[in-house]
């Protein structure tokens with residue numbers, strides 16, 4: 001997916017490395033490190049860690065859900081949610097075909113939970129057709145069929161470029177699910193970005209879903225962790241499943257402390273990352289390149305997808321070129337990106353990327369585009 005480079009060597013040679021691979025590479029803030037040092041802790045498996053308990057209480061309060069549980073990762077949160085909602089053999093979930101749980105979680109749904117997935121084509125905005133959803137729900141399944149047990153939505157939608165699900169669409173999914181007595185889970189790894197984009201409280205984003213998870217370790221900057229929230233009954237069951245998956249942790253207050261700082265200080269500031277993402281998208285757009293495209297309208301949060309013609313350019317070459325320090329670089333700069341498809345690279349913004357980093361990264365990306373455009377003239 002990306003090449004390993006010797007960052008120390010690059011830093012030491014005065015190169016500015018702007019790492020836009022993912023918001024997961026964000027490091028904890030100084031305030032988080034301080035809070036981690038001071039955190040009161042206890043054995044959380046015995047329910048005795050006051051910092052974990054406080055993080056779970058605060059997260060539930062912010063989301064306006066009955067309870068929440070602190071877990072190791074977004075992947076674990078999604079898997080636990082699936083295992084709690086789909087607790088009978090022969091269960092089936094319904095998901096978009098670009099969904100993270102479907103594409104990028106190693107098929108844990110099948111591998112570990114023993115649950116079948118039915119997919120619906122995702123639209124470019126991260127939604128899927130409500131009519132297709134209606135068709136996918138198995139009404140009165142006979143004994144040949146699996147049993148529809150859960151609908152999963154993703155917000156913001158990673159593969160769709162950080163797109164925010166429209167609130168009206170979420171309401172439609174909820175109404176249809178309710179009609180068929182089906183729960184809805186939101187993979188809200190970046191749902192705080194959605195709340196900031198729509199300028200609504202986080203609780204509004206998750207009003208129409210039964211359970212939701214969000215990551216503390218992405219744009220919110222924590223070293224590790226995710227939150228899963230829902231009803232008290234759901235969270236009781238989630239605690240059992242987390243233990244079975246080996247995710248019961250002991251003095252986890254050390255890391256939960258960073259989560260509390262994140263909830264206090266890192267949500268509103270996500271707007272800065274969105275502004276930075278838009279600045280990069282505008283810089284690409286301004287090149288009016290025949291080989292590279294960005295859709296300005298669709299850059300809503302902290303992710304920019306830059307598309308290119310894969311018949312002329314390979315993603316490996318492009319990433320290498322962005323990463324290499326070129327003679328023509330005014331400021332020596334290496335830009336790191338992520339490839340999710342063969343025709344696009346992803347740039348993701350987070351708190352460690354400064355205004356100056358963005359300015360230099362824009363210059364570098366434009367330089368590489370210019371080079372390709374020259375090279376491919378008439379091709």
Ligand SMILES: Cc1ncc(COP(=O)(O)O)c(C=O)c1O
Pocket residue numbers: 072073074075076100101154156157158187189190215217226
């Ligand atoms: C939408 C989405 N869901 C879930 C995850 C999984 O999170 P984690 O890497 O913490 O397991 C990711 C990670 O990138 C993601 O983008």
